Amino acid sequence: MTxxxxxxxxxxxGIGRGLAEAFHKLGNQVVIAGRRRALLDEVTAANPGMAAVELNIDDPAxxxxxxxxxxTEFPALNVLINNAGIMPFDNASAEMDDAQAQRVITTNLLGPIRMTSALIERLKQQPQATVINNTSVLAFVPLATTAVYSATKAALHSYTLSQRFMLRDTGVRVREIAPPWVNTDLIKKGDDPRAMPLDAFIEQTMAVLATDADEALVEGVKAMRDNPGSGEHxxxxxxxxxxxxxxxPH
Structure with missing residues (x-):
């Protein structure tokens, strides 16, 4: 943790900034990434010592x-948190917006795969390293009105299981965060009482990350994580x- x-x-x-600031407060060197320089500058200005890199997770280049x-600039890099994601609503009972579906898959699934691939050899060179993939409770119980999003998170969970096994004999540990509905602007930040407050989610997630658990699950997720097999329908x-x-609301 330090x-x-x-x-x-x-x-x-949202969750990405919350995790960045929590790890920053613990004295880690945190490097954040996002598409918009203005927002990166806003976050780093609020957290002196934090660094930033512009990144379009949809673009391999x-x-x-x-x-x-x-x-080059951060040779001690030893933790990658794949957090970037988008969650548009869709309708699997009607004609799908193909461009939107491709963007969701590229951002939520190919993004973490490509980002990890680009850094994995450096991570293997460190004495200890960690990859954390941010999936969702919807990886286990899909939300029908975000069918493609839910499917990408299920796929990323599956990929995480394979990745963890394949890295079992290295110094790289693979962990997973699977948030519930958190009050962020991923869907619509509206203080819906069903959404978990962001500060509570970050606090509880950091507490689990401080343990040896491969999956950092807050208490409210566990029942849905235990999706009961053939009774899942x-x-x-x-x-x-x-x-x-x-x-x-959306």
Whole structure:
């Protein structure tokens, strides 16, 4: 939890910024990434000593450039937190917006795969290193009105399991954060009482990250993480019907 050099994608707001500031307060060298320089400057100005890199996680060339910058300027880099993601609503019962679907898959799934690939050899060279993939409770119980998003998070969870196994004999540990609905602007920041307050989520997540758990799950996620196998259809249908009856504002 201390003494690390940590790179966090999608860190100009929400969970990414919350994690960046929490790790920064513990004395780590934190490097944040995002598309917009103005927002990066705002976060680093509020947290003296924090650094920033412009990154378009959808663009392989931008990922390669960011990785080269990190390897050159921050040779002690030993933690990668794949946090960047987007969550547009969709309708799997109708014609899908193909461009939107491709962007969600590129950002949420290919982004972490490419970012880790670009840095993995450097991470292997460190005495101890960690990759943290930010998935979602929706990796286990999909939200039907964000079908593609939920599918990308399920895929990233699966990829994380494989990645953890493949790195088992190295010094690189692979961990997963699977947030519940958190009150950020990922969907719409509206202080809905069903959304977990961001500060509480960060506090609880940091507490779990300080343990040896591979999955950093806050208490409210655990029941859905234990998605009951062949009984999942009733769970998924009940979860989604509850949100039909009391919709998420967007």
């Amino acid at each position: 003494g690390n050099t940590i790179f966090i994608t999608g860190a100009t707001s 931008s990922i390669a450039a960011a990785a080269q910058h990190l390897i 009733a769970l998924v249908n009940g979860f989604n019907q509850a949100l039909v009856d009391n919709p998420i």
